[in-house]
Amino acid sequence: MNLTTPPENAAGRSPAVDPNAGPARERAGASALGFGSEDDAPEFTERQREVLDAVLKLMVAEGDGFSVAAVAGAASCSKETLYKWFGDRDGLLTATVRWQASKVRMPKLPRERLTREGLEQALRDFAQSWLTVITGDLSIALNRAAVGHAGSGKSRLGEIVLTNGPFAMKRRLEPLFEAGREAGLLAFDEAGDAFRTFFGLVVADAQIRALLGEGYRPDAREIEIIAARAVRQFLSLYGQG
């Protein structure tokens, strides 16, 4: 889902902690359930990040099918190092997805002194940035990989992408919806329903079409229009007053 670096990156972390004391697959990101990525991204050394970025490039170029040898070649490192750092191919893939996820930051959402205009603007920004992300090459490549792996059981890629995609979006939006309701701007019974509607209006068929390889992608201008219409419709359904 959200896997690119649109609005604001969080670069420049200190690579103090060593990223893995064994096969990287054993490392939990941190935070109790399903790793965080909000503030406690998995740490990698500079060199490791270079490697992971090389993997990202390869994935965009040729999907999940890249070989470990190709990664070693592209990143100018030895296969042995890759296996030492990431355990196996799957660990490498997982680390790559986490690394990318840690780079994504969602747009800020206002929580206080909500006005109708403020809410509308926030939703529009959010929708726009979301659409930009999910139609980006990187996000598409990673989602494709995750979808593929979700089929073959093993590897929790799907889970990771889900956590950083729709679930993160939901976690982020629902407080805003609640705030909107308290401010008398929105009316709904279940925040979950409101989220589902918002997601549908914004994303619609864009993501599945992109994943299935349709060539066409909306540009920034179109995304702006789509986002604006989605928000207008959402407010028409759930707006108050």
Place this chain on the structure above:
Amino acid sequence: MNLTTPPENAAGRSPAVDPNAGPARERAGASALGFGSEDDAPEFTERQREVLDAVLKLMVAEGDGFSVAAVAGAASCSKETLYKWFGDRDGLLTATVRWQASKVRMPKLPRERLTREGLEQALRDFAQSWLTVITGDLSIALNRAAVGHAGSGKSRLGEIVLTNGPFAMKRRLEPLFEAGREAGLLAFDEAGDAFRTFFGLVVADAQIRALLGEGYRPDAREIEIIAARAVRQFLSLYGQG
């Protein structure tokens, strides 16, 4: 997308025509652009259909990763026969997707004497059946395969699924929307926009979550509720009078 057999099957076709005069990959389904599946499904012999159904089972069980040997084993046929019939592994996969696509029939939609209740009911039926299909194991397995292949360039699986999925849905719905507009029941500028909204409200995050491997799937009762809400919202946005 649409790839199961929910409302009505079209079984019992005469296997008169021989399905392939060379590698099956060369065969166009028929009908000018992007093969039809409406009435002119690709024909396969009884035995071939058995084989393709075996592939479907395998795909549901283990995704795109099945081996040709496994297919031969499951279908009790020889690998050589498979290669003779379908050319290569990819041809087998493509034939399977086409075969499944040919089995799907969309729910009928009324086109005349549209009443508000008739329109509403038709939309509800359509949404319900659509949700049932896309959350089904078969559809999920095939979509996963198509998404995966869309990444690695070759093989037009994505295209096929797209044609029989969102595009078919759109082709089917837009006339209904137009009819609704002419009957004074709907108001919109672009039928495409209306479709996009309808798609979003109905499908929302259900498909991507299923593709990414989230365990939960809505049951028939929940689907009914979701479909009803989506249609209500759609009519609230585009309804007239």
Place this chain on the structure above:
DNA sequence: TTGACTGTGTACCGTACGGTACGGTACAGC
């Protein structure tokens, strides 16, 4: 200088799998 450590490059192994070849059987037409 020496030695421990980290990483590169490369050669290598095992295996899984796509694709082919071939022997054997059933059956239809002559």
Place this chain on the structure above:
DNA sequence: GCTGTACCGTACCGTACGGTACACAGTCAA
């Protein structure tokens, strides 16, 4: 009966790739 065709079962081949082993280079500390 003979021949051709269609199919099954299985053995086989080539290769690509995941994973491992090892030799060599650079770096840093004592």
